[in-house]
Amino acid sequence: DGGITQSPKYLFRKEGQNVTLSCEQNLNHDAMYWYRQDPGQGLRLIYYSQIVNDFQKGDIAEGYSVSREKKESFPLTVTSAQKNPTAFYLCASSKPPPGQSTRGEQFFGPGTRLTVL
Amino acid sequence: GNSVTQMEGPVTLSEEAFLTINCTYTATGYPSLFWYVQYPGEGLQLLLKATKADDKGSNKGFEATYRKETTSFHLEKGSVQVSDSAVYFCALSGFAGASKIIFGSGTRLSIRP
Numbered sequence: 001d002g003g004i005t006q007s008p009k010y011l012f013r014k015e016g017q018n019v020t021l022s023c024e025q026n027l028n029h030d031a032m033y034w035y036r037q038d039p040g041q042g043l044r045l046i047y048y049s050q051i052v053n054d055f056q057k058g059d060i061a062e063g064y065s066v067s068r069e070k071k072e073s074f075p076l077t078v079t080s081a082q083k084n085p086t087a088f089y090l091c092a093s094s095k096p097p098p099g100q101s102t103r104g105e106q107f108f109g110p111g112t113r114l115t116v117l
Numbered sequence: 118g119n120s121v122t123q124m125e126g127p128v129t130l131s132e133e134a135f136l137t138i139n140c141t142y143t144a145t146g147y148p149s150l151f152w153y154v155q156y157p158g159e160g161l162q163l164l165l166k167a168t169k170a171d172d173k174g175s176n177k178g179f180e181a182t183y184r185k186e187t188t189s190f191h192l193e194k195g196s197v198q199v200s201d202s203a204v205y206f207c208a209l210s211g212f213a214g215a216s217k218i219i220f221g222s223g224t225r226l227s228i229r230p
Contacts (some may be wrong), residue, residue, distance in 0.1 A: 031212040090160055105151055106218055108160035
């Protein structure tokens with residue numbers, strides 16, 4: 001079955017440590033996204049990538065980094081510079097029609113809940 | 118700028134009640150509009166969508182009509198069930214010059230048996 005996988009589902013980190021969240025998709029989608037969701041809040045865009053080896057900052061990129069070496073994978077690293085990293089992280093993907101901005105829907109993974117101890 | 122405003126929650130209804138969750142938007146160009154649903158501890162799932170004015174999206178008894186004259190995309194269901202309890206997000210994409218989706222803040226819906 002095609003879909004998006006995120007691992008792990010729960011992640012615990014000590015203060016001062018970097019941690020990498022995995023996101024893999026087998027939908028053959030070009031674009032991938034990372035969002036952060038805090039309790040009772042909406043989604044905030046961290047980073048997005050429309051093609052391999054290219055990515056753009058979203059609204060809250062500080063303290064995060066990404067890479068896009070393969071079409072299927074878009075890992076997110078939460079660095080020690082992120083002051084309040086405890087949150088629910090969602091990865092998504094979409095396949096914009098050629099020549100258009102994102103008009104199609106995004107497909108979401110199940111999320112990773114990160115807790116800093 | 119481009120934005121989505123949706124009804125604040127939480128919304129609590131009895132089973133079989135009629136549901137409306139309001140959503141209005143501001144956008145340049147001709148956006149596509151979506152409703153997503155999020156069940157506790159899970160990611161978002163697309164509930165329905167509409168890509169042009171006067172389109173009606175529908176799924177699982179939910180409906181929403183793309184109203185360009187009122188810049189609205191209100192979500193409705195005639196008879197809700199306990200299993201509809203979730204957070205609902207209105208979203209838009211495809212506005213001029215952009216390549217991402219803008220989400221509303223979400224509306225938490227609780228259905229009493």
